[in-house]
Amino acid sequence: MQLRRALGLMPLALLLIAWEVAVQLKVYPPVLLPAPEKVALVFVNDTATVLDHALSSVARVLVGIGLSFIVAVPLGLMIGRYRLLDMLTDWSIQIFRSVPPISLIPLAILFLGIGDKPAIALIFLSGLWPLLINTIFGVRGIERTLIKVARAARAGEFLVMKDIILPASLPAIFTGLRLAVGAGWLTVVTAEMIAVKSGLGYMILNAQLTFRSDLIFAGIIVIGAIGLLADQLVRIARGRVCRWQEGLTATNE
Amino acid sequence: MNRFIECVGVGKIYPGKTGPVEALRGIDFICEAGSFVCLLGRSGCGKSTLLQLMAGLEKPSSGQIAVAGRELDGPSPEAAIVFQDHGLFPWMTVQKNVEFNMKARGVPAGQRRDRARKFIDMTGLTGFGDRYPHELSGGMRQRVGIARALTTDPKALLMDEPFGALDAQTRGRLQDELLQIWETQRTTVLFVTHSIDEALLLADRILVFTPRPGKIAADIKVDLPRPRTQQSDDFTALARELRGLIGAERDFD
Numbered sequence: 001m002q003l004r005r006a007l008g009l010m011p012l013a014l015l016l017i018a019w020e021v022a023v024q025l026k027v028y029p030p031v032l033l034p035a036p037e038k039v040a041l042v043f044v045n046d047t048a049t050v051l052d053h054a055l056s057s058v059a060r061v062l063v064g065i066g067l068s069f070i071v072a073v074p075l076g077l078m079i080g081r082y083r084l085l086d087m088l089t090d091w092s093i094q095i096f097r098s099v100p101p102i103s104l105i106p107l108a109i110l111f112l113g114i115g116d117k118p119a120i121a122l123i124f125l126s127g128l129w130p131l132l133i134n135t136i137f138g139v140r141g142i143e144r145t146l147i148k149v150a151r152a153a154r155a156g157e158f159l160v161m162k163d164i165i166l167p168a169s170l171p172a173i174f175t176g177l178r179l180a181v182g183a184g185w186l187t188v189v190t191a192e193m194i195a196v197k198s199g200l201g202y203m204i205l206n207a208q209l210t211f212r213s214d215l216i217f218a219g220i221i222v223i224g225a226i227g228l229l230a231d232q233l234v235r236i237a238r239g240r241v242c243r244w245q246e247g248l249t250a251t252n253e
Numbered sequence: 254m255n256r257f258i259e260c261v262g263v264g265k266i267y268p269g270k271t272g273p274v275e276a277l278r279g280i281d282f283i284c285e286a287g288s289f290v291c292l293l294g295r296s297g298c299g300k301s302t303l304l305q306l307m308a309g310l311e312k313p314s315s316g317q318i319a320v321a322g323r324e325l326d327g328p329s330p331e332a333a334i335v336f337q338d339h340g341l342f343p344w345m346t347v348q349k350n351v352e353f354n355m356k357a358r359g360v361p362a363g364q365r366r367d368r369a370r371k372f373i374d375m376t377g378l379t380g381f382g383d384r385y386p387h388e389l390s391g392g393m394r395q396r397v398g399i400a401r402a403l404t405t406d407p408k409a410l411l412m413d414e415p416f417g418a419l420d421a422q423t424r425g426r427l428q429d430e431l432l433q434i435w436e437t438q439r440t441t442v443l444f445v446t447h448s449i450d451e452a453l454l455l456a457d458r459i460l461v462f463t464p465r466p467g468k469i470a471a472d473i474k475v476d477l478p479r480p481r482t483q484q485s486d487d488f489t490a491l492a493r494e495l496r497g498l499i500g501a502e503r504d505f506d
């Protein structure tokens with residue numbers, strides 16, 4: 001199982017080999033294409049720089065996606081449960097969600113200036129729609145009989161929300177969270193290239209200006225690694241919280 | 254005679270996707286308190302629909318239904334329903350599932366736990382309290398649904414093919430247990446089945462349904478002495494009569 005997973009790293013290994021070969025053949029001058037060893041050295045010599053910027057990026061995503069979670073999940077539960085709310089919001093949600101958050105960077109800077117605020121606002125928006133839509137989807141997917149059981153038991157609305165609607169939607173909410181974290185991570189890097197003066201996006205852009213291509217490569221590697229790690233963490237959390245779902249779904253992730 | 258459920262001219266039309274479906278037409282019947290009534294008929298003749306109407310989960314399109322002398326307006330606290338497809342919450346353990354109806358009524362947690370255990374034991378599920386529904390066999394799931402319905406001491410039990418998914422032996426044992434509960438608690442039981450033998454083993458009275466639209470074709474009193482067996486001449490005579498009424502060539506279970 002672990003071995004099969006590891007096989008997924010094959011393309012990456014091939015890329016690394018191609019990279020090394022390109023360096024040996026001097027396809028590009030070393031200023032543009034640093035040797036893998038040189039990039040590895042960045043993690044030794046510039047640990048503090050990389051770590052600082054990585055932490056800034058991660059913190060922004062945590063805050064931004066945390067906010068989208070707090071807003072999207074209760075809202076999605078309500079919209080999914082109450083027809084009227086759904087009617088009032090459906091089209092607007094469809095329209096809003098097709099606007100890429102990155103296209104709002106200029107507006108965000110105009111209204112919020114340069115700094116954490118515009119970046120977090122954009123991450124919030126990137127996470128909001130996938131979380132909202134998946135939560136609504138989760139509520140819709142509830143077996144009709146289960147709602148009938150609750151009605152027959154004359155359960156109050158709060159109990160229905162807490163004990164039935166929310167747990168039934170959790171798998172879908174976690175799917176939304178995975179998408180949200182992914183989207184938020186994409187947005188943070190882009191936003192940092194324009195709207196903030198710290199974070200991995202900023203570090204990469206700055207490295208370009210100072211001809212530190214090794215730092216650019218190191219930054220990209222860190223971005224990929226953190227993205228993978230975040231996704232795995234959400235997956236593990238989902239497995240923990242939705243343990244009851246094991247054996248219900250055909251494929252075990 | 255004590256009228257517990259009264260249906261007068263009850264009809265139900267579902268707004269189906271391909272045009273309205275008339276599930277029931279002109280249902281008149283009075284169910285006495287403490288009686289055991291079987292609703293018998295082949296698939297699609299409206300048995301589940303009538304049960305849901307009497308449970309207050311659906312509204313009749315025409316006619317009136319009264320339970321315990323009061324016109325039905327939503328689920329009655331006097332009745333508990335056992336659903337054809339179990340209606341268990343997959344994210345709750347057996348224990349929590351059985352506790353749900355009591356929780357909806359605000360029974361304190363400690364009392365709930367003890368009482369749920371009692372009914373888990375009674376339905377032969379001792380030791381399975383911590384399991385999730387997907388870890389149980391089909392027959393065990395049905396027993397959880399039955400245990401949950403019994404916890405609130407309902408005056409009426411509305412059961413929708415509760416023994417449908419069971420092997421003959423388990424089915425026989427649970428039939429005996431149900432009869433025992435019925436005899437000791439004097440519960441009114443409305444029991445849906447499409448098995449002629451099951452209806453004859455259990456009921457005081459059998460309502461035979463015919464489809465399109467669903468209506469009561471015959472109302473048969475069963476006077477066979479209890480405990481009943483399939484081996485008596487009276488039993489086979491009644492079974493033959495019922496087979497003719499349903500319009501089936503043979504018992505199809």
Ligand SMILES: Nc1ncnc2c1ncn2[C@@H]1O[C@H](COP(=O)(O)OP(=O)(O)OP(=O)(O)O)[C@@H](O)[C@H]1O
Nearest residue numbers: 267269274276295296297298299300301302303447
């Ligand atoms: N929610 C619904 N919407 C539309 N049509 C429905 C709905 N529920 C039931 N029907 C239709 O009403 C008719 C009666 O269905 P019902 O489920 O009451 O039959 P049944 O006697 O319980 O059958 P079975 O023995 O298969 O459970 C069927 O034709 C069915 O298609």
Ligand SMILES: [Mg+2]
Nearest residue numbers: 300301302337
């Ligand atoms: Mg049915």
